Each structure stands twice: as C-alpha cells, then as structure tokens.
Amino acid sequence: MIASDYDGTLRYLDEVTQEDLEAVERWKKAGNLFVIDTGRSMESMSQEAAKCGLRADYYVTNNGGMVYDRDRNEMFATRIDPVMAVDIMYIAHEIGNVVSYVANDGYYRHRIVIDPLLTEMRYPALEPDMSEEELMRLGKYAQIVISMDTEENASALAARINSHFPDLVAAYANRYVTDIVPAGVSKATGLMQLCSLTGIDPDNVYTIGDADNDIPLIRFGSHGACIKDAPDEIRKHAKKTYACMKEMIEDILKQ
Numbered sequence: 102m103i104a105s106d107y108d109g110t111l112r113y114l115d116e117v118t119q120e121d122l123e124a125v126e127r128w129k130k131a132g133n134l135f136v137i138d139t140g141r142s143m144e145s146m147s148q149e150a151a152k153c154g155l156r157a158d159y160y161v162t163n164n165g166g167m168v169y170d171r172d173r174n175e176m177f178a179t180r181i182d183p184v185m186a187v188d189i190m191y192i193a194h195e196i197g198n199v200v201s202y203v204a205n206d207g208y209y210r211h212r213i214v215i216d217p218l219l220t221e222m223r224y225p226a227l228e229p230d231m232s233e234e235e236l237m238r239l240g241k242y243a244q245i246v247i248s249m250d251t252e253e254n255a256s257a258l259a260a261r262i263n264s265h266f267p268d269l270v271a272a273y274a275n276r277y278v279t280d281i282v283p284a285g286v287s288k289a290t291g292l293m294q295l296c297s298l299t300g301i302d303p304d305n306v307y308t309i310g311d312a313d314n315d316i317p318l319i320r321f322g323s324h325g326a327c328i329k330d331a332p333d334e335i336r337k338h339a340k341k342t343y344a345c346m347k348e349m350i351e352d353i354l355k356q
Contacts, residue, residue, distance in 0.1 A: 102301050103128060103350070104136040104161070104292050106310035106318060107149065109276075110328050111137070111346055113311070117153040124347035125155070131354065134158045136295065138288045138308070138318055140273070140280045142205040142244070143169055159299075163244040164273055164314055165291025166282045167207050168298070177294045178207050178243065179283045185269050186242035189262075189281060190233070193247055196258065200248040203227065204236055207243035211236050222277040223248045245281045255279050256313070273314035280314055289317035307353055309343065311335060 105111050111121060125135050138161040139146055146160055159176075160169040168177035181189075186204065193202045193215055200219040203212045212227045213236060223246070249255040258279045262272035271287065273280045288310070296303050307324040310316075311331040319325035319338045326349060327339040336342060343349040 102134040102136060102296075102306045103353075104138045104295075104306055104308045104318065104321070105346065106288070106312070106315045107137050107139040107141060107146065109311040109331075110309055110315070111155075112149070112153070113328060113330070113345065117155060118345065118347075121346040122154060124350040128350045128354070129156075129158070134299075134301070136161060136292070138165070138292055138310075140164045140244075140246075140275050140288075140314055142210045143167065143173060143208045144205070144210055147173060159295055161288065161291040161295060163205070163207065163291075164271075164280050164282045164286060165288045165294075165317075166243045166286045168291055168295050173208075175207070176298055177291070179286055180207065181242045181245065181270060181281070181283050183240050183242060185266070186245060187237050189245050189247075189270075190237060198250045198254045200250060202248065203246045204239070204242050205244055206239060206241040211239070219250045221248060243282070247279045247281065249277055249279065252276050259313075275312055275314045287317035288315060289321040292318065292321055307349070309346075309349060 135157050136159045137157045143162045158171050166179045193199050199215045200221050201214045203210050212229050213233050256274040259272040259274040270281050271284050303322045306322045308318045308321050309326040310318045311328040316338050325339050326341040327335050329342045329344050
C-alpha cells in the first residue's frame with residue numbers, strides 16, 4: 102500500500118500530472134492499494150479526485166480523523182468535543198491575523214470569513230453556505246481549519262493551541278492554515294485505523310508527504326518518504342526522497 106499526502110506531494114504543481122496518474126494506475130494494476138492521506142475534507146478531496154481523474158482505493162481525511170472507502174462510504178470517524186469546537190470558533194475572532202475558518206462535519210465544509218481585508222490563500226473559492234450561528238449549532242465537527250495571513254502565523258497558532266489544549270485537540274501547521282482535530286489524531290493514526298480495518302500489515306505500507314502535518318505519516322512504519330523540495334525539518338524524518346509519485350512507484354516496483 103502507498104499512502105500519499107495530496108497537496109504538495111501528489112499534487113505538487115497546479116494539478117496532478119498525467120505521468121503520476123498513470124504511475125498510480127500501474128501500481129494498482131500490479132495488485133497494490135493506493136491511499137490518499139490528507140488534511141482535506143472528503144467533500145474537498147472528492148472534488149479534486151473528480152477534477153484530475155484520480156482513483157484511490159481509500160481516503161484518510163481530516164488529518165487522520167476520518168476514513169472512507171473508494172465509494173466515499175464512511176469507515177471510521179472521530180470528532181472534536183462540540184463545546185471545544187465552538188470555543189475555537191470564538192478564539193478565531195480574538196487572536197488576530199485570521200482570514201477565515203472552515204469547520205466540517207466529517208464530510209462537508211462550512212466557511213466563516215473573519216477579516217475580509219486579509220488575503221485568503223487557502224479557500225479563495227469556497228463561499229460561506231451558512232451563518233456562524235447556524236454553524237455553532239451544527240454539533241458535529243471533525244476538523245476546524247483556521248486560515249492565517251502568513252505561514253509563520255499559522256505555525257505559531259498551532260504551537261499555541263497545542264500548548265493550551267493538549268488533552269482536547271491536536272493542531273498541525275499546514276502552510277497558511279492551522280488544522281485542528283481531536284487530541285491524539287494524526288495522519289498516522291488514521292492510517293493505522295485503515296490498516297486494522299483492512300488487515301494490511303503496516304510493514305507493507307509506503308508513505309510520502311511534504312509538510313509539518315505529514316511528519317506522523319512519514320514516520321509511520323519503516324518506508325517513509327518525502328518530496329525532494331520539502332523543508333529540511335521534514336526531510337530529516339524520511340528514509341528516502343522523491344521528485345514525484347512516478348519516481349516513488351518506479352523505485353518500489355523494481356525492488
């Protein structure tokens with residue numbers, strides 16, 4: 102099984118390359134499984150998969166909080182305590198440098214704009230579909246993503262949240278956003294749940310990522326890799342580095 106991050110890894114350019122898509126199909130035709138392990142929601146990942154023609158066998162979404170099969174059927178779910186989730190929504194208004202936040206129920210996303218004068222780097226096309234009052238009454242929150250004005254502020258916010266609420270949530274810096282999930286959840290824990298559900302031996306899992314929230318994924322098992330352009334602090338956790346998915350698949354298949 103290959104478990105790959107999506108943004109910055111499989112999609113390291115503006116879109117997934119045809120060469121990488123063809124390599125994924127060769128991997129699957131050889132009798133192997135291909136998994137997307139992403140911070141995105143299933144709604145967002147479904148749109149991306151349809152756009153580029155990607156066919157994954159499983160999806161680990163929300164930084165490990167949710168697991169879906171190829172038909173988008175829910176296999177595993179974790180959610181943030183609803184009181185904590187609403188507190189985070191209030192906090193987003195108070196800390197400054199916040200462009201917007203997006204909360205999702207495990208599948209669908211709902212965006213609230215905090216400061217329309219700041220530039221939205223992550224969700225420029227995602228229009229709000231409900232009021233903040235309605236969102237606070239939703240009661241189901243698998244992940245909250247706070248969009249910041251700079252990557253540095255996103256990293257600082259993740260550190261602050263992890264320092265103040267370590268028993269309640271886990272926060273991961275992911276470029277311009279801070280992904281917040283239930284405590285103990287990571288891309289690695291979601292992948293372990295998938296291995297348990299499918300009977301896959303973790304020793305037979307190859308992983309690859311490129312960002313801070315991919316470190317648990319890269320450290321999963323004994324075949325962790327990262328994209329060559331990843332920062333040094335990410336590369337130090339990887340056994341190998343690859344320029345793209347095609348290179349990774351070709352390397353594994355010739356072993």
